[in-house]
Amino acid sequence: MAESAYVPGLAIRSSHSLDSPRHSAVVRITHWINTVSFVGLVVSGVAILLAHPRLYWGETGSLETPSVLDLPLPFMLGGPSGWGRYLHFLSAWVCVLTGLFYVISGLLTQHFRRSFLPAKTDLARDSISRVVLRHLRLQRPREEESLTYNVLQRLTYSLVVFVLFPLMIWTGLAMSPAIVSVFPALVTILGGQQTARTIHFFVAGSLVLFLLVHVGMVCLAGFKNRMRAMIMGHSAAGKEHL
Amino acid sequence: MSKLLSRRKLITTGLATAAGASGLAVAVRLADRYGLIPPDHGGIYGVGETLTYAAQRLLTSRHSLAREFSRSEISKIAPVNGKPPETEAYRRLLAAGFADWRLTVDGLVARPASFSLADLKRYPSRTQITHQACEEGWSFIAEWTGVPLSYVLNLAGILPQAKYVAYFSLEEGWWDSIDMADAWHPQTLLAYGMNGRELATPHGAPVRMRLPRQLGYKSVKYLSRITVTDTMKNIGSGLGSAAPDAGFSWYAGI
Numbered sequence: 018m019a020e021s022a023y024v025p026g027l028a029i030r031s032s033h034s035l036d037s038p039r040h041s042a043v044v045r046i047t048h049w050i051n052t053v054s055f056v057g058l059v060v061s062g063v064a065i066l067l068a069h070p071r072l073y074w075g076e077t078g079s080l081e082t083p084s085v086l087d088l089p090l091p092f093m094l095g096g097p098s099g100w101g102r103y104l105h106f107l108s109a110w111v112c113v114l115t116g117l118f119y120v121i122s123g124l125l126t127q128h129f130r131r132s133f134l135p136a137k138t139d140l141a142r143d144s145i146s147r148v149v150l151r152h153l154r155l156q157r158p159r160e161e162e163s164l165t166y167n168v169l170q171r172l173t174y175s176l177v178v179f180v181l182f183p184l185m186i187w188t189g190l191a192m193s194p195a196i197v198s199v200f201p202a203l204v205t206i207l208g209g210q211q212t213a214r215t216i217h218f219f220v221a222g223s224l225v226l227f228l229l230v231h232v233g234m235v236c237l238a239g240f241k242n243r244m245r246a247m248i249m250g251h252s253a254a255g256k257e258h259l
Numbered sequence: 260m261s262k263l264l265s266r267r268k269l270i271t272t273g274l275a276t277a278a279g280a281s282g283l284a285v286a287v288r289l290a291d292r293y294g295l296i297p298p299d300h301g302g303i304y305g306v307g308e309t310l311t312y313a314a315q316r317l318l319t320s321r322h323s324l325a326r327e328f329s330r331s332e333i334s335k336i337a338p339v340n341g342k343p344p345e346t347e348a349y350r351r352l353l354a355a356g357f358a359d360w361r362l363t364v365d366g367l368v369a370r371p372a373s374f375s376l377a378d379l380k381r382y383p384s385r386t387q388i389t390h391q392a393c394e395e396g397w398s399f400i401a402e403w404t405g406v407p408l409s410y411v412l413n414l415a416g417i418l419p420q421a422k423y424v425a426y427f428s429l430e431e432g433w434w435d436s437i438d439m440a441d442a443w444h445p446q447t448l449l450a451y452g453m454n455g456r457e458l459a460t461p462h463g464a465p466v467r468m469r470l471p472r473q474l475g476y477k478s479v480k481y482l483s484r485i486t487v488t489d490t491m492k493n494i495g496s497g498l499g500s501a502a503p504d505a506g507f508s509w510y511a512g513i
Contacts, residue, residue: 065396066396068394068395068396069393069395069396069397071396071397073397076328076332076390076398076400077334077390077398077399077400078397078398079334079336079338079397079398079399080338080397081336081338082334082336094395095505096506098394098395098507099505099506099507099508100304100506102394102507102508103304103307103308103506103508104304104307106307106308106310106311106508107303107304107306107307107308108307109307110306110307110310110311192392192513193315193512193513194325194326194390194392194471194472194473194474194512194513195315195319195323195472195473195512195513196315196318196319196512196513197325197326198319198323198324198325198326198472199318199319199323201326204326205326210390210392210398211398214396
């Protein structure tokens with residue numbers, strides 16, 4: 018017994034089963050760094066947009082050509098788009114580097130396979146509609162449910178990590194004349210630089226919508242415990258539902 | 260047990276920090292040697308600027324060409340920002356058809372020179388149909404004709420220590436600069452023609468820079484002077500162009 022206490026693997030394994038961590042250190046750290054960089058990206062993105070809050074389709078677009086969307090925002094010239102772009106690129110580097118670390122680590126540790134990939138049975142229509150109904154009734158999850166992602170969470174997080182963020186990076190790069198001088202397909206596949214800008218805007222909008230729902234769900238599921246889980250790694254077992 | 264673990268943790272964390280710090284120092288020195296640090300690298304935003312500039316320089320080199328388009332894709336309307344210089348000097352140049360206009364080339368060159376518009380038009384020209392995007396978000400496609408900057412730089416004879424080419428406008432306080440990769444780039448033009456005609460006054464007559472791998476504001480209009488230099492520290496506020504003073508980044512390949 019005294020000897021086994023010196024076997025690190027055993028000690029760690031037993032601590033896991035006693036008080037299983039809700040989120041790994043990598044998930045927690047990258048989550049909060051990305052929270053900060055995402056806020057930076059949204060704020061600076063709006064600042065850049067305000068220089069010309071009008072969206073086009075195709076290669077070109079200006080005040081004299083038809084638009085696909087005129088946002089009800091003022092045109093603010095010579096101001097916010099300058100610091101906006103500085104902040105946007107700084108935040109983008111933090112977001113992309115952190116995101117890469119998160120994705121590589123998630124693949125290596127099988128985090129995505131375990132926590133993101135929905136079980137086949139959960140993808141059945143009545144199984145999904147049951148979860149959707151529970152969300153619509155704003156029911157709090159039961160204790161054992163909160164230890165793993167439900168099928169809606171799995172699908173949504175997969176969409177955010179593997180579709181929406183890559184699309185943001187792609188359409189962002191497609192707006193760079195220097196980058197597309199090396200990889201012209203980045204922009205020609207999309208159909209033009211202005212199309213890339215417009216898609217960038219709409220995908221950003223979807224990510225903001227995701228953030229709002231995400232925060233709303235955290236509040237609904239128990240703000241204190243969910244925050245504790247994402248900061249310290251453990252939710253207070255037994256105190257989860259008051 | 261916990262003591263053992265924490266000591267191990269302390270040592271590995273210490274080693275990792277030391278390795279990270281010295282790795283960063285080496286990276287910064289290497290980046291500086293290979294010209295991967297932009298003039299506006301100061302402050303917290305400078306970190307992002309340096310990463311963007313360095314990454315794009317490593318990726319794009321001197322050879323990647325901005326996309327060129329067909330005649331049918333030329334925009335019917337080419338919008339402009341700002342007005343031509345409202346000085347007496349510019350008005351006189353314009354009235355005389357820019358016969359008295361000169362583009363001076365000085366700095367780190369073997370043969371400082373001054374070129375007339377007729378000189379530039381006599382040299383081999385290049386015509387390209389490229390996309391120009393304003394940092395604000397709008398864009399258009401036009402056909403540009405001019406002499407490659409590299410041709411004029413070769414006439415003046417660039418000295419080996421040259422690192423930047425700065426260029427100044429007849430419009431007071433408007434100037435910018437590019438590194439040698441962009442200066443030698445085949446698509447970097449001293450443009451005097453647009454869409455088959457003389458460059459119109461609102462678009463920068465008689466000659467403007469055209470730099471299709473960067474945003475529109477780097478394509479300074481109403482050019483008057485070019486200076487070759489090994490440092491941007493002594494020009495303006497030392498940030499490489501008038502743009503950073505107005506809050507915009509020096510490198511605009513985006």
